[in-house]
Amino acid sequence: MGSAAEFFQHLMNGLTLGGIYALIALGYTMVYGILKFINFAHGDILMVGSYIGLFVYNAIRGQILGFWTIIAFFLSMLVGMVFSAVLGIAIERIAYKPLRKATRLAPLLSAIGVSFILSNLAAWMWGTKSKKLEYPFNNAPLHIGGVAITPHQILILVVVIVMMVALKLFIDRSRMGKAMRATSLDQDTAKLMGVKVDRIIALTFAIGSALAATAGFLIALEIKVYPSMGTMTGLKAFVAAVVGGIGNISGAMVGGILLGLIETFGVALIGIPYGLRDTIAFAVLIIILLVKPEGLLGKAEKEKV
Amino acid sequence: MILLETKQLTRAYGGVIAVSKVDFEVEQGLITGLIGPNGAGKTTLFNNITGLDVPTSGTVHYKGKEITGKSAHSICRMGVARTFQNIRLFKELTVLENVMVGRHFKVGTSPTKGRFGSVLKSFISLGNEEFEMKKEALHWLDFFELGELSDELAKNLPYGHQRELEIARALATEPSLLFLDEPAAGMNPQETEHLMSTIRRIRALGITVVLIEHDMKLVMNICDTITVLNYGQNIAQGTPKEIKRNPLVIEAYLGKEDE
Amino acid sequence: MLNFVLLIFIYSGIYALMAMGQNVITGYVGLLSLCQAGFFAIGSYATAILSVTYGWNFWLTIPIAGVLAALSGVLIGLPTLRLKGDYLAIATLGFGEIVRNILNNWDSLTRGPMGIQRIPMATVFGLKISPYEKWGFLVMVWIFVLVGYLFFRHLARSRMGRALEAIREDEIAASSMGINTTKYKVWAFALGAFAAGVAGSLQAVFTLSVSPGTFTFMVSIMVLCMVVLGGMGNFLAVILGAFLIQFISYFPQLVGLSNIIPPQFKQVLFGLILVVMMIWRPQGILGRAPRMTLNPKKKQPKDSDGGEK
Secondary structure, three states: OOOHHHHHHHHHHHHHHHHHHHHHHHHHHHHHHHHOOOOOOHHHHHHHHHHHHHHHHHHHOOOOOOHHHHHHHHHHHHHHHHHHHHHHHHHHHHHHHHHOOOOOHHHHHHHHHHHHHHHHHHHHHHOOOOEOOOOOOOOOOEEEOOEEEOHHHHHHHHHHHHHHHHHHHHHHHOHHHHHHHHHHHOHHHHHHOOOOHHHHHHHHHHHHHHHHHHHHHHHHHHHOEOOOHHHHHHHHHHHHHHHHOOOOHHHHHHHHHHHHHHHHHHHHHHOOOHHHHHHHHHHHHHHHHHHOOOOOOOOOOOOOO | OEEEEEEEEEEEEOOEEEEEEEEEEEEOOOEEEEEOOOOOOHHHHHHHHHOOOOOOEEEEEEOOEEOOOOOHHHHHHOOEEEOOOOOOOOOOOEHHHHHHHHHHHHOOOOOOOOHHHHHHHHHHOHHHHHHHHHHHHHHHHHHOOOHHHOOOEHHHOOHHHHHHHHHHHHHOOOOOEEEEEOOOOOOOHHHHHHHHHHHHHHHHOOOEEEEEOOOHHHHHHHOOEEEEEEOOEEEEEEOHHHHHHOHHHHHHOHHHOOO | OHHHHHHHHHHHHHHHHHHHHHHHHHHHOOOOOOOHHHHHHHHHHHHHHHHHOOOOOHHHHHHHHHHHHHHHHHHHHHHHHOOOHHHHHHHHHHHHHHHHHHHHHOHHHHOHHHOEOOOOOEEEOOEEEOOOOHHHHHHHHHHHHHHHHHHHHHHHHOHHHHHHHHHHHOHHHHHHOOOOHHHHHHHHHHHHHHHHHHHHHHHHHHHOOEOHHHOOHHHHHHHHHHHHHHOOOOHHHHHHHHHHHHHHHHHHHHOOOOOOOOOHHHHHHHHHHHHHHHHHOOOOOOOOOOOOOOOOOOOOOOOOOOOOO
8 A cells, every 4th residue: 555645545435435335225225124125126216316317407507617506406416316206106106015915026026127127218218328417516626635535525425424314313313214113123013003104115215216316416427327327336235235234224324335445445455457346346245145144233133933 | 761952052132032041851752842921932942953043052962962053954854843833834835745845855865865866866766756755745644634635735725724734744754853833823622622632643653742832721631741931941840730830830821821 | 031030939949948047046946046147158158168269069068058157156156045035136136247247358268348259050960050041050949948848847846846846935944844955046046057058058159159248137137037927937938938038029120110119128128027927917927837736637626614524
């Protein structure tokens, strides 16, 4: 390793990447916590949200960078979030809800189907070429003690922290949040206690999808918007959720940050070829499944006999 | 002779201790009852003996050999079979097939332990092997007078028959020791009566039976010896008469019942 | 026109092999594996590399292709199969992508994105089975399908098949009946991969070239669709599924509308098939294979309503 500055540079890069993973991982983990299945379409919901945000932004942003552009950016992100939330709820209603009592395999297969429909519809309607999302500010890096930090990274960190704190407060403090936790612990009992389980599930999908759309819109500044943008990012975020302990909300946050750091430092320090960067996440997945399958913060859960 | 015993068997889930330092003995040839209030750790004890769960500490010995922490399938192959509290049949398989699964490891896996060889051999001599398995399986169905229903899907059987089928499936593995987890749960008095005679017939085959049961009439009637668990601890053991008189048991358990 | 019909049949056969493999894993053991494309790729590249670089005869490369695929199946299966099924789906999905990643980057062996061209044709008794003479190739492929079908059907009716189904129905109960569930799951996984590897071999001598672009996630989804559409747990149904999905795939070309219908159309359709089948007909068009019965004559004995007296 080189200097301390270099270390902090990688740390910064890893943290921003990890923050993104964490935002997406939250959606996987919340859905898994309640419905015990992997929402394969999560990454594609992210993609759709990013497209919508992009379209809105291109329509309303002005020509000159300025305060309005930043407002327009956040406004577009919000529209993308809302659209994704509605999409998430709709997908749950149409493709997952009828399968709640079916075999374990059924919702998984249905989710894969939904994922395939979304990504290909997007390619059909909006083309396979990636679309650029313009920065709402001048993204020239700021140099702080030899560490180059882009305004983009700061934006990501701020948004991620705000979202996470808000989510944590919502789940720990609000009535709906409590109902959500109750539902994930024991759906039947929650129902008996007067929790409207269907509404909680819809809310879970809405929140998870909105967070994914946020993450998508934020990374779109760098990686652009294209139909399969959610696939690999989504997969890795899922790995992050498993690392943290699937079903565990704090775990998703920790797992996301950790995976971001591992990936960044893996390329920078261990010298894993950049082309094989995506492989790191899966190596991490296999290792965690072998060593601690319940994840870092998850509880070992035995099937009731 | 002691067929199976646990020594200081403990199972803790995080801070919750489900089974605590339990010494439990099963005498060969007897019917042993395991009773105790809900949550006393009876099923957990079963699971830790039959390999579905691994004890936090303590040991399990079967026929003098330690089997602590062995996998469920190898414990079954040593002659320990079980049923489940919430019936776990192979629902989409037929009644006959359910029992044939119990015969699975009896064919092909000869003492030579040739793994690939046995798979290959059984693959070639399919007809013979299947015929033998069917014959054996039918024998166990007839034991329960379920032969007529052999082609039904297991899920279509009425509740009482499902319980019986589960026992038939376990017996098909030719166990020396059979664990029954609440075999009479959900049965009406006639069915329970019938079950009691079945359990006696199983003992007559030379099979040692251990059962968890809440139906006190059944337990007191057919068990030779009873062990009582409360809060994960073994608080008493003895003959039904002794247990009925034991003040600890009355306080912990029977006092709360309508008995 | 006839050309397209033959093409559909050839691809139906190649994919039917893969789908039968998927059926062992998904239909029988109830596990969701999403990397038939990866095993397919391994088989294809094994044949391509062995025959082009080392001059091997096609027939000798087939077992190697199958075994290599099976071994990689075991490799990915061992760590994940002990755990809950959901992880397997993700791990296999990742594995499929990693295979493509490696094919793209391991230039010295795979020639990277360019792929390997000029694969020698398969021969029988000195007779070339040219992919341009589609009839001959079609016959060869379907002989493979027939052999595969007989093998898998036999497997399904043996005690191993029953053990696999028992694991699907209730893994805990199966292990308590003396079945080594991990061993059987790994076996099923290896067999499924083997079938895909052999299919890959056939693909290589049909297209006479291989490149990483062929083995996308879409291939795995198509195979999954074939199993779901035809009927999980029924090898004959799965072959039907393979044909139907290939027919849908080539339908635009068949009717000469490939200019109007975009390629994404069929993919959206595949996605829809998965969702719609799960909701309305999870057992597939044909449903599970009929169960073995003792008295085939009185097929559906009525539910007896209680009491054996």
